[in-house]
Amino acid sequence: xxxxxxxxxxxxxxxxxxxxxxxxxxxxxxxxxxxxxxxxxxxxxxxxxxxxxxxxxxxxxxxxxxxxxxxxxxxxxxxxxxxxxxxxxxxxxxxxxxxxxxxxxxxxxxxxxxxxxxxxxxxxxxxxxxxxxxxxxxxxxxxxxxxxxxxxxxxxxxxxxxxxxxxxxxxxxxxxxxxxxxxxxxxxxxxxxxxxxxxxxxxxxxxxxxxxxxxxxxxxxxxxxxxxxxxxx
Amino acid sequence: xxxxxxxxxxxxxxxxxxxxxxxxxxxxxxxxxxxxxxxxxxxxxxxxxxxxxxxxxxxxxxxxxxxxxxxxxxxxxxxxxxxxxxxxxx
Numbered sequence: 343x344x345x346x347x348x349x350x351x352x353x354x355x356x357x358x359x360x361x362x363x364x365x366x367x368x369x370x371x372x373x374x375x376x377x378x379x380x381x382x383x384x385x386x387x388x389x390x391x392x393x394x395x396x397x398x399x400x401x402x403x404x405x406x407x408x409x410x411x412x413x414x415x416x417x418x419x420x421x422x423x424x425x426x427x428x429x430x431x432x433x434x435x436x437x438x439x440x441x442x443x444x445x446x447x448x449x450x451x452x453x454x455x456x457x458x459x460x461x462x463x464x465x466x467x468x469x470x471x472x473x474x475x476x477x478x479x480x481x482x483x484x485x486x487x488x489x490x491x492x493x494x495x496x497x498x499x500x501x502x503x504x505x506x507x508x509x510x511x512x513x514x515x516x517x518x519x520x521x522x523x524x525x526x527x528x529x530x531x532x533x534x535x536x537x538x539x540x541x542x543x544x545x546x547x548x549x550x551x552x553x554x555x556x557x558x559x560x561x562x563x564x565x566x567x568x569x570x571x572x573x574x575x
Numbered sequence: 576x577x578x579x580x581x582x583x584x585x586x587x588x589x590x591x592x593x594x595x596x597x598x599x600x601x602x603x604x605x606x607x608x609x610x611x612x613x614x615x616x617x618x619x620x621x622x623x624x625x626x627x628x629x630x631x632x633x634x635x636x637x638x639x640x641x642x643x644x645x646x647x648x649x650x651x652x653x654x655x656x657x658x659x660x661x662x663x664x665x
Contacts, residue, residue, distance in 0.1 A: 401642070406641075445589075445644060447590060447591075493589060495588070
């Protein structure tokens with residue numbers, strides 16, 4: 343399979359160009375924008391739902407973007423095993439679309455949280471994390487959200503743990519997960535999860551903002567490199 | 576035609592940080608006896624059909640598929656008969 347990322351552009355997306363830039367200019371991958379009103383995924387092997395405020399976050403975050411024409415194609419692509427990654431608002435859209443379980447509520451601080459965070463990597467044996475070796479006790483990636491407080495009932499949380507669906511948790515630099523390093527009140531410090539089949543991933547932190555060495559952080563590259571290696575090998 | 580009034584409430588098991596913050600505001604104002612503030616949504620619209628059962632069916636679908644997220648919210652609605660005034664389309 344050839345490697346080609348498709349970055350979906352919704353009205354109100356604002357990290358679409360960051361994602362495009364990091365994938366194309368920094369990592370040298372083939373990338374194309376996918377317009378929300380289209381239904382053609384243009385033979386992309388990976389679909390990326392970027393961050394932003396699609397449809398102004400009206401009603402609930404991601405609630406209206408989920409009904410964009412492109413999302414029908416994304417849902418059937420995902421259901422056939424296609425690789426989908428949702429970042430921040432993209433994660434919220436995946437939750438609303440039912441491609442990932444759980445819901446997102448307002449940060450417990452009620453503040454928009456915009457800072458670098460450390461993430462412990464709970465499952466390194468996935469399409470999205472295989473390049474994050476044990477040498478990394480944590481990865482450093484920024485968050486920027488007002489509604490990243492992940493909520494699931496106890497049954498679902500148990501299931502997520504049991505199936506190793508939790509990929510990233512907010513931690514300190516050494517990978518210790520504790521309440522102090524939780525920027526939004528997420529249950530179990532959850533920052534990113536994958537679906538049961540392992541092909542759809544959502545995360546609140548922004549790996550596309552941690553790719554360009556000029557910006558002083560590059561751990562985000564590991565996630566995109568993991569996906570690329572999976573497809574190319 | 577019917578006028579629909581939909582009330583969307585967050586389930587009691589789900590934290591409502593907005594409600595907590597607003598209640599703190601009440602305490603700052605010296606309103607001290609308020610407990611358990613929770614914030615929901617009130618949504619109004621018109622349903623352009625003559626049959627009540629058809630209106631209920633459509634409102635139910637609108638609520639369950641879009642207006643409320645069934646994972647964290649419950650909804651209830653009222654339908655009242657409405658004589659069109661021309662205001663409905665604005």
